[in-house]
Amino acid sequence: MHKIYNSKQNMKKLVLLLILVGNVAFAQKLTKEQLIDKMSDVGCECATKQQVTKENLEITLGLCILEALNKYEKDVERHYGKNVITNDKKMEELGYDIGLKMGAKCPSVFMNMVDEESDTNGEEVVEEIPDAVLTGKISEIKSEQFLTFVVKEDSGKNNQFILLSSFDNAFLLTDKVLKVSDAVDVTYYEMDLFDAKLGKFVSFKIVTDIVKK
Structure with a gap:
């Protein structure tokens, strides 16, 4: 009987430990650098599905950034404040941070515009320029x-x-x-x-x- 009681007590302790560990993991928050990194991943994934041109660049990137913002809304509020969408200054700051990271992560998205311009100008000879x-x-x-x-x-x-x-x-x-x-x-x-x-x-x-x- 004593062994059964101890077994139940140990089980309760184990369940409590799992709950505490789960709560700690859930409470972990992204740093600003981690947030921008993850949001730029979402932005790149979103933008690569689109045909980015000069005409739709601004609206396409805007929609992709909004998609990322909705996914990480709480972390965005923590680093950039609430109601970022209605705050032009904060939205510019967030857009700049994500846009710069996207430019480094998925430059092919923006190269579509360059390719489009080249096509309209006829055949173009690409010459490699040394550093x-x-x-x-x-x-x-x-x-x-x-x-x-x-x-x-x-x-x-x-x-x-x-x-x-x-x-x-x-x-x-x-x-x-x-x-x-x-x-x-x-x-x-x-x-x-x-x-x-x-x-x-x-x-x-x-x-x-x-x-x-």
């Missing part, structure tokens, strides 16, 4: 959703770069080896990414290699 190299001194480094840095040339011109993918010397940036005022050679290419805040494509310099001089 450019720029020399200067680092004047600023920012680690936010993406790591960006500014290199100032001897002429005084500032150039902003963004780190989107890994390469051999990427650790110089990710491990904070490079500091402000360090002289560097930066190899990069330019890519048009959609700026949701401006509502248009903006050219970004994407770093592919960096060497400290």
Whole structure:
């Protein structure tokens, strides 16, 4: 009888433990970076099902972002506040964050527009352009959703770069080896990414290699 009683008590403890673990798991919330990452996945999945053109770009991306917003409504409220849809400033901020991430995750969505323009202009010869190299001194480094840095040339011109993918010397940036005022050679290419805040494509310099001089 004593063994049966202990067995029931242990079963109750096990059930209680499972409930507590379940509640803790349920209570876990997404960080802002995780939220944007997941919302951009939804946005990319939604947009790839559409034929994106210049004419329907804004409305298509808007609908895809709304789909992602509805899926993660509570987390959006936590990081961007309530009633985001009716708050132009917050909606612009959210759209910018998701649009930038989508541009890196599913650039093929936006390439449909480029392909469409090429078709209308007749046959086009695609020529591969080698990466450019720029020399200067680092004047600023920012680690936010993406790591960006500014290199100032001897002429005084500032150039902003963004780190989107890994390469051999990427650790110089990710491990904070490079500091402000360090002289560097930066190899990069330019890519048009959609700026949701401006509502248009903006050219970004994407770093592919960096060497400290």
